[in-house]
Amino acid sequence: MPSLIDIRRRIRSVKNTQQITKAMKMVSAAKLRRAQDRVIASRPYASLLKKVLANVAAAVRSDEKAGENPLLASRPENRILLVLVTGDKGLAGAFNANLIRTAQRFTSDHASGSIKMELIGRKGRDFFRKRGAEIIGEHLGLAAKVVYKDLAAIAQKAMELYCNDEIDAVYLLYNEFKTVSSQKVVLTRVLPLELPEGAEPVDYIFEQPPVELLKALIPKFVELEFYRALLESAAAEHAARMLAMEAATSNAGDMIEKLTLYMNRVRQASITKEIIEVVSGAAAAE
Numbered sequence: 001m002p003s004l005i006d007i008r009r010r011i012r013s014v015k016n017t018q019q020i021t022k023a024m025k026m027v028s029a030a031k032l033r034r035a036q037d038r039v040i041a042s043r044p045y046a047s048l049l050k051k052v053l054a055n056v057a058a059a060v061r062s063d064e065k066a067g068e069n070p071l072l073a074s075r076p077e078n079r080i081l082l083v084l085v086t087g088d089k090g091l092a093g094a095f096n097a098n099l100i101r102t103a104q105r106f107t108s109d110h111a112s113g114s115i116k117m118e119l120i121g122r123k124g125r126d127f128f129r130k131r132g133a134e135i136i137g138e139h140l141g142l143a144a145k146v147v148y149k150d151l152a153a154i155a156q157k158a159m160e161l162y163c164n165d166e167i168d169a170v171y172l173l174y175n176e177f178k179t180v181s182s183q184k185v186v187l188t189r190v191l192p193l194e195l196p197e198g199a200e201p202v203d204y205i206f207e208q209p210p211v212e213l214l215k216a217l218i219p220k221f222v223e224l225e226f227y228r229a230l231l232e233s234a235a236a237e238h239a240a241r242m243l244a245m246e247a248a249t250s251n252a253g254d255m256i257e258k259l260t261l262y263m264n265r266v267r268q269a270s271i272t273k274e275i276i277e278v279v280s281g282a283a284a285a286e
Contacts, residue, residue: 007263018252025245032238039235053217059210070163071218074192077169078113085174085233086121095240096123098185143234148227155226162191177235
């Protein structure tokens with residue numbers, strides 16, 4: 001049976017841990033609000049850009065030059081680039097584990113081909129580096145302050161590899177922010193880009209040929225997909241960490257209650273034992 005000093009020391013340790021988890025929860029909540037605002041602000045722009053891209057694609061559907069765009073060229077997926085967006089830190093529940101598990105499943109499903117990996121985030125980098133994956137790029141600390149030009153550079157690198165026929169497809173794997181309590185693992189193919197079909201041509205007045213406009217819009221759309229992926233991932237990570245720290249704080253409170261109750265029982269048993277010893281000694285003296 002542990003002594004009262006050991007139990008008090010453990011209670012003090014759990015209380016210190018509870019203060020840390022409570023502080024981490026408050027920090028994540030503050031960061032989540034800003035990240036959530038940025039995600040919500042980016043969604044209408046992405047939706048409108050996708051709509052404009054569909055309208056321009058409808059306008060050039062009959063033009064043979066539209067199919068000559070290298071970013072639209074479809075090939076058998078023998079060489080794949082997987083862009084994995086994970087967090088730089090842990091203590092976020094199953095946030096990183098779900099992404100890594102999905103990435104492993106993806107690599108096993110495409111084991112017949114070769115898979116190169118572009119890793120954004122320390123957790124994914126550390127995991128796949130130990131397992132000998134073919135990593136062509138590592139990016140750490142981008143989620144702390146999401147900057148468009150950083151993601152645009154990664155997207156341009158992927159597009160250059162695709163245009164040079166070094167890879168056949170580009171997939172993006174990240175956590176999408178749904179609500180504070182819900183995140184969704186998203187695996188989407190970015191390249192080759194599939195233009196939306198079925199849209200009715202809009203009566204645009206083009207200052208330049210629609211084919212040239214489409215050629216300029218496609219890279220912007222791909223860059224925006226990478227940028228939105230990191231925005232969504234950052235917001236989802238803060239939400240997951242906030243919930244994980246809230247649960248840890250609650251569990252620490254329950255543990256403190258149980259340890260306090262156990263300490264009181266041990267102390268009561270010790271006092272009862274001392275009283276019995278005193279009474280027994282007094283009876284023996286008589």
